[in-house]
Amino acid sequence: MHCRKCHQTAAFNMRHHKLALCQDHYLEWFVAQTQKTIERYKMFGRDDKVLVAVSGGKDSLALWDVLLQLGYQADGLYIGQGIDGGIGYSDLSRQKIDIFIEQHTGVKLHVVDVDQVYGQTIPQVADQHRASKPCSACGLIKRHIMNRVALEEGYTCLTTGHNLDDEAAVLFLNTLRWQTQYLARQSPILEATHPGLARKAKPFCRFYERETAAYAIMRGLDYLYAECPYAVGSTTITYKNLLNELEDAQPGAKLHFYLSFLSARDAGFLDVVTEDVVLNSCDNCGQPTTSPGLCAFCRLWQNRSIGKDTHVIPVSVSLVGTPVMPVGEEIY
Secondary structure, three states, X not given: OEOOOOOOEOOEEEOOOOEEEOHHHHHXXXXXXXXXXXXXXXXXXXXXXXXEEOOOOHHHHHHHHHHHHOOOEEEEEEEEOXXXXXXXXXXXXXXXXXXXXXXXXXXXXXXXXXXHHHOOOHHHHHHHOOOOOOHHHHHHHHHHHHHHHHXXXXXXXXXXXXXXXXXXXXXXXXXXXXXXXXXXXXXXXXXXXXXXXXXXXXXXXXXXXXXXXXXXXHOOOOOOOOOOHHHOXXXXXXXXXXXXXXXXXXXXXXXXXXXXXXXXXXXXXXXXXXXOOOOEEOOOOXXXXXXXXXXXXXHHOHHHOOOOOOOOOOOOOOOOOOOEOOOOOXXX
């Protein structure tokens, strides 16, 4: 098989696009397609400050790498979760990010270590609440911290490395359960509908997972191959496997499923979801919440006697690419 552009031996074939490319042209195509997605959904511009949530995996590191290549003001945010899983998962994640920083001169990284800031790792929090897995607590804590750091540090947009496989699996789940409120919010770009919410974007939403993996490998990015130990047996992975079977039989099925949903959404298909969500300010941290009093994040920690002044410890910005730890005193 030959590259469509230069007729050299192809390094990667995309059946759904009927497109095979050599390594150089694939990398060029991937970066260009990311820029097109950013422009198509009006995610952010050249003058905007962009925060990239990085985990050490292929998607987030590839996203950071591409945004830097495109010349955006893109800084990273790493949240230390304290997950071991028998492999030192969180430590390995951080090591991969440190390697990335060494290879990209002058990048900036924010670091929030959950254990150092709050006194417990995410698995410990889940165990305290007798949860079989920490996934729910993990998602809640990460969303809170990402939103807080993006706002406090003045970022225009918070970006994540969610790919097409992620988006299609969530869409499949919400469609099966007909979760109209969640369907109405699923989008490549989530606007800040409240002063306490950061704008969020997913520049990789149209890339298959194998495409981001191919980019990371061809670029020589040293990323963490292992999945989170707690992801084994998750519902999302089950749906991803089902969609992969469909994709094998019908190349392009996942992309068509997702893009057709976005077209229907933009055409007003979900306009029937008219329930207005009233957001309050959390009595403790001040972040938006649908509940009166404390938000879900603060309720998670309320058994540790949080006080009125509790908030996420701010992080400072690295000027020369050195990861920076949270500053300030622990207040629990």
